[in-house]
Amino acid sequence: MKIPHYIGLEQARQVLAELGVELNARQMKRAADKDATGQRRLPFFVDPIEGTLKIEKETLVNIYRSLQNEAENKYRNNID
Template sequence: MTMSGTRLPQPCYLDLTQAREVLAEMGVELNERQMKRAADKDAHGRRKLPFFVDPIEGRLKIEKGTLVKIYRELQIEAENKYRRN
């Protein structure tokens, strides 16, 4: 519980396949290769999406709320830019 007495929502960690399914439910259809490229580090050691290596399973994971939030924020940003034009 937090100091105000409310519980924080439990994180929900997704592997690559589950993350791809969540994105597909949102209308973002990616194939396995595209999803893997978004999770793999680039030449600078950065990932396109904030996946991390699960310390127990050793597999890439991402928090579901974070994944959805990234796409919502990009949508809002695009809408705001559109309205300014």
Template sequence: MKQPCYINLEQARQVLADMGVELNQRQMKRAADMDAQGRRKLPFFVDPIDKKLKTEKGTLVNIYRQCQIDAENNAQVFRPK
């Protein structure tokens, strides 16, 4: 099993940018902050040592890959008559 690699908000933003998902700092912060129901759009947690938001790099990448797979599986193929 691979060792987890925890990254902060800015590093996560860079990982997504490398994948072609360009987000500004505000968009990234909104995805990491809790909503009214106490849920986050992305799986960030508060680091118990430095009290900053962190996430696991592989998990973040896997979420986007799974979204792509779901989109491909749910796409309707256009077939001309």
């Protein structure tokens, strides 16, 4: 079993930048903050010890991979 690697907002922004998704600090914060319905765009949670927002690094990467795969599948289905 892989040990989870939790990262904060700035580290998450850096991970996304490595994937080619350039976000500024404000955009990253908006993705982590709850909206009017209490939902977050990304699955950040409040670290009970530090009180800061955290996300599991591999989860973040997997979300983007999943969205890319979904887009590619839709594209392929439209070609056929």
